Amino acid sequence: MSRLEVRGLTVGYEGGPVLHSVDVEVPHGELLAIVGPSGCGKTTLLRTIAGLLRARSGEIRIGQRMVTTHGIHLAPEKRRIGWVPQDAALFPHLTVAENVAFGMLAGRGSSRAARRAARSDEVRRLLDLVDLGQLADRAPGQLSGGQAQRVALARALAAGPELVLLDEPFGALDPMLRADLRASVRELLRTEGVTGILVTHDQAEALSIADHVAVLRGGEVLQLGTPEEVYQVPATPWVAGFVGDAVFLPGVLHGDEVATSIGRLRAVPVTDAAGLAPSDGDDVTVLIRPEELRVTPAGPGAPAEPAPGGAAGAAASAALDGTVTDVEYTGHDAMLAVSLADGMRLRARVTASGLVPRGTEVRLAVAGAVLAYRPETA
CATH class of the missing domain: 2.40.50.140 (Nucleic acid-binding proteins)
Structure with missing residues (x-):
């Protein structure tokens, strides 16, 4: 079970704390959307869960494994986390299938190993899941923005992660493509039974596809609940104005x-x-x-x-x-x-x-x- 639990998480840089005693919980196989104004700590929270930043205090548990606590900081590559960035960040010298295969190697392989693994049944299965099986041999430069993001998602899932982190993956896409891709992502995570966290600036996007929504402001979680709870009974007037008219x-x-x-x-x-x-x-x-x-x-x-x-x-x-x-x-x-x-x-x-x-x-x-x-x- 890939349940995520974050307890009392405090993270900061030299200028002071960015996150203050953050508590977040995501049940197995569900999607949490994190929203908040620029500078509120959304990306910091994501990077800390991924292991790219060290916490000053608090705990992070993924499934049965404690990955962050006092005296413990599990390395990013050992956390079984997939990452989907805003710009897809595909390797231009590898084909679509080879990019996905590289994810299967969890970053420990080479381009040669990725080319060998590109013909595996698992790579074909993942490309079919994201509806790109017919583009397996295409170069990243020949893909549309939406297709590139689908490859990035397949690559993130290739290593069998317990948790997938999506850092504004739809931000650079046009509105129609955004709506189509986010619905596909939600369905794919459910099909694979993977827990997900989505950081987005689009409140409507968060409300429409997430099982839970966390609203951050100034490094604190003002409200964590279902989309219906956050919209219909916002914790504060500020939350009400942020998530809707x-x-x-x-x-x-x-x-x-x-x-x-x-x-x-x-x-x-x-x-x-x-x-x-x-x-x-x-x-x-x-x-x-x-x-x-x-x-x-x-x-x-x-x-x-x-x-x-x-x-x-x-x-x-x-x-x-x-x-x-x-x-x-x-x-x-x-x-x-x-x-x-x-x-x-x-x-x-x-x-x-x-x-x-x-x-x-x-x-x-x-x-x-x-x-x-x-x-x-x-």
Whole structure:
């Protein structure tokens, strides 16, 4: 079993620590996506797990083997880890099959040995898995970006690793190819039963293919959970704004409702990392996702409120009238900027069928309950 456990990991350079007591756990055969702003420690965490950096303190266990702890630092080549970099980094003097065969030799072979191993059944199996069997004899310079990344993945799997680390492997690809390749990578890891860690700057990518998502900021894990947990119940307002579009409003909590500038809304208080939740009468920060704002036509004959909605199918809040001042159309949906009478501006996401032009008078309501945070957690 290739379960990954990281406990209390602290890593730093001469200027000070980069990772602070990081705890991460990935069950066998599942994929963890690590997201966070530039400089938060994503690549440092990956390189430390790989054994390329030494930890100041903490433990790393892969399966049954302790690879990092006090007095132990197992060499990278002994950790049974595969690595897929952003640029594929294929050997230009070797064919596709020979590149994969070199991975099978775990970096201990020569070009001659790789050429001998290139005709093995295992190399053919791996190339078929990544749908490149017909390109076995092609040179890396004759491959597209997506094909090169597939070869890099096959090479990473060739040595039978317990863990595969993917360092932004889709970053240089066009959007359509990214979507296709990331789905293939996810399916391939599942087929091979290999645990994976993906570092990405693309939050949508992390949410769409990972079993678990870790959000880093300043070298600390702010939240680790399933994609649904991280998006639907973010640990802090900062996490909410980082992993998706968000509307934030100040408010005051009153029982199971919160008083805001757009009216009283049903609220769910969120407990922070210190175990504290807002209490009755507390000032709070309210989170509303743009898709939780229901949009209907305004004017004579318009409904008093939008149809019921929200995660639990609860009725929406009292309606607000406004004017659409901007439209960001993306094909499958659109983001509407709606200005209310008091000058407040809200952003609402609608499906393509609900698209309306600028200048349209509309009615807004918040569907379901909102999340209420203690302001200190922002």
